């Protein structure tokens with residue numbers, strides 16, 4: 001009999017059952033314990049965690065980063081790009097680090113409707129803020145959990161077809177949002193975020209949510225502190241609702257809105273048809289009430 005590993009149990013689940021599309025429960029666990037369990041890869045843990053994630057459970061891993069690291073990451077990222085123009089670069093050889101402001105109007109042109117300010121860092125550049133080491137330390141744990149070589153893709157550049165990308169996102173008050181969607185799962189099984197803002201302190205409102213098995217909103221932010229990691233199976237529908245609905249957005253303010261860190265191994269633009277995120281292709285049974293929570297008023301009409 002082959003040894004039980006993350007890889008073998010994921011493959012088992014994926015062979016036997018359809019990919020999960022709805023969230024099940026939120027599980028809150030200590031990051032250090034979690035890291036130890038992943039590293040040990042004991043049979044009972046492997047079976048538990050893989051089956052749980054494949055059933056649609058979302059994990060909040062407490063205290064993965066310090067609050068100081070996250071606050072400094074937010075401020076240093078914002079300052080680093082402050083005087084640089086908003087740009088876009090395809091994921092091709094030599095792609096620089098850049099930032100891009102996508103307002104409501106521009107966001108309507110995307111396959112996945114959104115409004116956000118994104119800051120991108122790639123491992124082949126000079127790591128101007130020294131963030132790759134601390135982030136890779138945690139990312140390797142998640143890659144191992146996904147049944148991959150913990151250091152997979154770290155040395156890749158766009159010509160290799162799949163690359164690691166650090167994305168830091170500011171969702172501006174009132175208008176920042178990302179419609180419900182599934183993430184690409186071909187090169188990483190789980191969405192992998194880390195949180196940089198705290199509900200009730202830095203923002204008010206729904207923020208990050210998932211869609212549960214009754215097509216209702218599953219709220220997550222009450223479980224989240226700055227420095228936690230969130231993971232879930234990539235094909236579980238999730239989105240970001242606008243926050244601070246009573247405040248005007250301020251793209252020039254580092255303290256505005258809700259911030260988070262997204263880690264993904266992306267297919268690059270050397271592929272003609274990239275495997276990317278997809279919006280809601282099936283009809284989600286949103287009530288009007290839920291719709292008004294997850295889409296900003298401007299685009300409801």
Ligand SMILES: [Fe+2]
Nearest residue numbers: 182183191238
């Ligand atoms: Fe996503």
